[in-house]
Amino acid sequence: MKKYILGVEIGGTKLQLAISSRNGEILNEHQGRVNVNAGAPGIREWLEDHIPAMFARASDLNGELVALGCGFGGPIDTAKGEVLKSVQIPGWSGFPLKAWFEEKFNLPTVIANDSNAATWGEYNKGSGRGSRYFFYTNMGSGVGGGIVIDGQLYDGQGYGAGEFGQTYVPDWTHEQPGKPEKIENLCSGWAIEERLRIAGYVPQDSILMELAGGIAQAIDARKLVEAARAGDEFALKEIDQIAYSMGLGLANMLCLVNVEVIAIGGGVSNMGDLLIVPIRKYTQKYEFISSHNNYKIGKCELGDSIVLVGAILIARDIFNL
Secondary structure, eight states: OEEEEEEEEEOSSEEEEEEEOTTSOEEEEEEEEOOGGGHHHHHHHHHHHHHHHHHHHHHHTTEEEEEEEEEESSOEETTTTEEOOOSSSTTOTTOOHHHHHHHHHOOOEEEEEHHHHHHHHHHHHSTTTTOSSEEEEEBSSSBOOEEEETTEEEOTTTTOOOOGGGSEEEOTTSSSTTOEEESHHHHSHHHHHHHHTSTTTSOTTSHHHHHTTTOGGGOOHHHHHHHHHTTOHHHHHHHHHHHHHHHHHHHHHHHHHOOSEEEEESGGGGGTHHHHHHHHHHHHHHOOGGGTTSOEEEEOSSGGGHHHHHHHHHHHHHTTO
16 A cells, blocks of 8 residues: 655635645645634634545555644644644634644654745745755745755744745835835735725836725735736836835845845735746846856746645654655
8 A cells, every 4th residue: 555645834814625646646635714703713613524535546656644744834843743823814822733643643753844844845846956054934924934055944943944934134014214014014915905995005007906895905916017018107117116125125135145046926926937037047146156056946847736745745854754
């Protein structure tokens, strides 16, 4: 009988389950959406409702689930497998997630921060292949980050590391010049859409307002991209400012870690070259001389499965599967 690993992603927006071989090959997937109003109890209820079916699917694939790897959207105590806090979803603080999974589903479990899991997945199976020093950041509901140093995932003291989105850059949206703000609060998908929906923020003559039918609350990141590709001055400037914040932050990161490869994932990164090209420009503008021509920046290769693949590979390695 084949041995499979169950991958779980608990994000700020999406929930994902996957059955995988030990090498990270996804054989079966199931997705759901986070109900923010239901908080952590609602997510746990969804997991209890849907994970049992994954055992049956593993059996249909002539195998059995032997371990669980979970990528969680927030800082964790790695050794204990406990959630420190979720920035986006209430009700997680101090929750013993590893123990809960093991009690409910009787599978040895490892819990990783979702950005750390994504980093390890992209390093092993995506754009990080062949490098020794690697950095990943996601621009999704939040902005996270993860670091590989000399081929090893870096987790600091065991409470996480590489929290790129929690570092500060100048807030170009504020009237006070140079006011500091977290990168996550400027560049995450949620932050971008919240900002665009502020009454009067988007000019009335912008193509973006036309695409939203004149209703600010109908604006989203996809419409921002559509307006930019149509040549809208406001949309292009907005994306350029987002790229500036990311590029400045990445230049700082390079000074500290001097990685070879930087990969950018998350839903916002689906803007593609519209975003990635100016991020490269600003990173190069502010880089230290020791980094010049010694790194590359690109979109991640694994797409939506990146957290699942990384969590699965971490579980494989920890449990020697």
